[in-house]
Amino acid sequence: MTINASSIFKDVEKIRKTAPLVHNITNYVVMNTTANALLAIGASPVMAHALPEVEEMTGIAGALVINIGTLSDAWIEAMFKAAKKAAQRKIPIIIDPVGVGATQYRTRTARQLIQATPPSIIRGNGSEIMALCQQDQKTKGVDSTSASDQAVDAAKALAREYGCVVCITGKIDYIVSQETLLQVKNGHAMMPYVTGLGCTATALCGAFAAVNPEVDKAAAHAMAVMGIAGEMAARTAQGPGSLQVNFIDSLYQLSQTHIKEFFKA
Amino acid sequence: MTINASSIFKDVEKIRKTAPLVHNITNYVVMNTTANALLAIGASPVMAHALPEVEEMTGIAGALVINIGTLSDAWIEAMFKAAKKAAQRKIPIIIDPVGVGATQYRTRTARQLIQATPPSIIRGNGSEIMALCQQDQKTKGVDSTSASDQAVDAAKALAREYGCVVCITGKIDYIVSQETLLQVKNGHAMMPYVTGLGCTATALCGAFAAVNPEVDKAAAHAMAVMGIAGEMAARTAQGPGSLQVNFIDSLYQLSQTHIKEFFKA
Amino acid sequence: MTINASSIFKDVEKIRKTAPLVHNITNYVVMNTTANALLAIGASPVMAHALPEVEEMTGIAGALVINIGTLSDAWIEAMFKAAKKAAQRKIPIIIDPVGVGATQYRTRTARQLIQATPPSIIRGNGSEIMALCQQDQKTKGVDSTSASDQAVDAAKALAREYGCVVCITGKIDYIVSQETLLQVKNGHAMMPYVTGLGCTATALCGAFAAVNPEVDKAAAHAMAVMGIAGEMAARTAQGPGSLQVNFIDSLYQLSQTHIKEFFKA
Incomplete structure (x- = not known):
């Protein structure tokens, strides 16, 4: 199984044609920028x-994105309620465990969410995926030769345990399922200087999973689009301010030609 | 009654001269971008x-803008309290019923707000205005030949019932009061790809209503300025990212010459 | 004691090298833009x-920034808790008393915060600093010949009372401690048209105070960097939209050469 420029663009076209409703319960920092990326x-x-409304909103959505970046108790309750509804409706749930490992509150919440309603996709950076796994993971430590390897091992453990796809973003993106391991090598070194591009990657997973039932491919397509749009944006960016603006423009402009030109797996 | 480039610019000048304080109780997604548009x-x-502070803040404001985009119970309570204070002070109340019809929570809240303290202006897209009206409206259905017509009928019913101005934004903007129907034909097809430009239209209604007691004209002026700034922005935009940046620049640059060049009614 | 291009750039380099974690409890309007400025x-x-997590987060941070721009009771409780932890750990606390004087709720909260855990830096505009001081200040009134002078007197009173540095931003920035008075004359007239640049100034104080224990210099360096980035941004800005984008780019690009070229004290 693999992905390519044509499989990526097929999903982009489906999104553009069907405009799937992506229900986000996300953090305050990125609400505006992730909404703009989805549009x-x-x-x-x-x-x-x-x-009073999360279930009804999830009830009309094509995907549910849960991001724990600025948690509080009331929001956590809403996340569980929405996730339960999404599970009933069998629409994809995407979870972004922002800052897991930084506080027990985040770690506990992310783990409980994943246990209560196993998501279709978990998207995080290497250290978040490792922190999320830690207690469950058996193979980490001496077996691993680098942070990336450790994160991939953690992702495999999570994928096995919850039957989900785990997306580790970084210089190379790893998309891990129980059976498959995909890589995407797009992206630009300036991207981490824009707040919330990780959250945007997660939100895009929601859009792609809403139109593509092959979840691992959907996640890999989303990561490819993120990285390609980032590279397109970087061509004329003067810094992270213009990178963010160009990135949104690039998502909007993205054609099959762009994907063919930039895609690296 | 009509509006023209000179009546539009007169309000813009009044806003620039008096810098009216616009108190916004709005959604998390657009707080930053609507604040920037108002500035x-x-x-x-x-x-x-x-x-503990909404009444005091409304007490020094020139207009109150209420937007239900990311509701919760505590915020609803604050909206009612602020609206009551605004009604006592007879300053314009502008309501944006974001997503009315999508959930009962939104529909109920928007209707209750409008009944408790009839606003000066309601601003929404066609489907929101229709959803807001549904139960009260008598003339919809077979009488209407298009979605726009249906929305205008709904707007008329709301205008009659609450003595308010209803602003339907879309390809053509309709500004409906009990006696008048104004149209504004400015705007650009890329604008719906920027999150929260509808909310920005509502916020601008607040600024214009704060300086112009003829509420229907104030609303129409605000819609004209929105559309004109959008068209100015689109001239060099590469996508919705740069459109949003250019849009803010255009609001700031906006001169009588620009208005004369672009205004279409 | 004074600051210069080389002392400013030394702090910038330290920030870039050590990437201090700045914990922000701030308002919804500016979360995205201040995060981007810090990055x-x-x-x-x-x-x-x-x-449940503020103490733990403050426990790993290099500075704590508290901004009361969109207060509510639950957030106030978190602010006190985080500030107490920061005081125990002796990391710098920076307070931005947004809108103090506009409502009693803000005035009371800001004063109580400052009394409970005297901050390293208070950053506000002239009227906020005066409103914050009012009850304590002894020397204001006839002694002052302008709003700026009054604000400096208020800042001196606060600095004496709480042993903190007070940063008044405006056309000229005044950085007031018990013993010193520094001035920074950078900045651009278009900056107040971008929402939250004051909040960004406060957030940058956090980054600079995290790497420089001489708090008055840290604050002055942060103000110089703000003003210089604003002037760099204004060179090609067409309005506040592009100014904001360029400003972030300029923070990222900022070199010793830029500082030497632009710095005015």
Whole structure:
């Protein structure tokens, strides 16, 4: 199994044609920028977190994205409620365990969410994926020769345990499922200087998983689009301010030709 | 009654001269971008939602903008409290019923707000205005030949019932009051790809209503300025990222010459 | 004691080398833009406000930034808790009393915070600093010949009372400690048209105070960097939209040469 420029663009076209509603329960920092990224790629974002309405909103969505970046108790309750509804409806749940490992509150919440309603995709950086796994993981430590390897081992353990796809983003993105390991080598060194591009990657996973039932490919396609748009953006960026603006423009402009030119696996 | 380049610019100048304080109780997604739009046109935005301070903040404002985009119970309570204070002080209340119809929570809240303290202006897209009206509206259905017509009928019903101005934004903007129907034909097809430009339209209604007691004209002026700034922005935009940046620049640059060049009614 | 291009750039280099974690409990409007500014200068921003995690987050941070721009009771409780932890750990606390004087809620909260855990730096505009001081200040009134002078007197009173540095930003920035008064004359007239640049100035104080224990210099360096990046940004800005984008780019690009070219004290 593999992905290529044509499989990536097929999903982009489906998103643009069907404009799937992506329900985000996400953090305050990135609400605006992730909504803009979803719009630019052709999806329909909605943000809603109130207990009286989350189930109804998830009930009309094509995917649910949960991001724990600025948690509080009321929001956690809403996350569980929405995730339960998404599981009932069998729509993809995407979880972004922002800052897992930094506080027990985040670690506990992310783990409980994943246990209660195993997601389709978990998207995080290497240290988040390792922190998420730590207690469950058996193979880490001496077996691993680098942080990336350790994270891939952790991702494999999570994928086995929860039957989900785990997406580790970094210089190389690893998309890990129980059976498969995909790599995407797109992206640009300036991207980590823009706040919330990781959260945007997660949100895009929602849009792609809403139109593509092969979850590992959907996640890999989303990562490829992120990285390609980042590289397109970097061509004329003067810094992270213009990179962010160009990135949104690039998602909007993205054609099969761009994907063919930039895609690296 | 009509509006023209000179009546539009007169309001812009008043805003720039008096910098009216616009109190926003709005959604998390657009707080930053609507504050920037209000500043760029010359108004003074303030965001405040805590029960212990909303009345005091509304007490010094020139207009109150209520946007239900990311509702929760505590915020709803603050919205009612602030709206009551605004009604006592007879300053314009502008309501943006974001996502009305998507969940009962939003529909109920928006209707209750409008009934408790009839606003000066309601600003929404066609489907929001129709969803807001549904139960009250008598004339919809077979009488209407298009979505726009249906929305205008719904707007008329709301305008009659609450004595308010209803602003339907879309390809053509309709500004409906009990006696008048104004149209603004400015805007650009890329604008819906920027999150929260509808919310920005609502916030600008606040600034214009703060300086112009003829509410229907104030709303129409605000819509004209939105659309014109959008068209100015689109001239060099490469996508919705640069459109958003250019849009803020255009609000700031906006001169009578620009308005004369672009305004279409 | 004074600051110069070389002392400013030394701190910038330290930030870039050590990427201090700046814990922000700040307002919804500016979370995204202040996070981006902190990243662009080389720091690591984190936003966290939940009672169950604030202490743990402050426990790993290099500085704590508290901004009362969109207060509510739950957030106030978190601010006190985080500030207590920061005081125990002796890491710098930076307070931005946004809108103090506009409502009693803000005035009371800001004063109580400052009394409970005297901060390293208070950063506000002239009227905020005066409103914050009012009850304590003895020397204001006839002694002062202008709003700036009054604000400097208020700042001196606060600095004496709480042993902190007070940063008044405006056309000229005044950095006031018990013993010293520094001035920074950088900045651009278009900056107040971008929402939250004051909050960004406060956040940058956090980054600079995290790497420089001479708090008054750290604050002055942060103000110089703000103003210089603003002037660099203004060279090609078409309005506040592009100014904001260029400003982030400029923080990222900022070199000793830029500082030498632009710095004015």
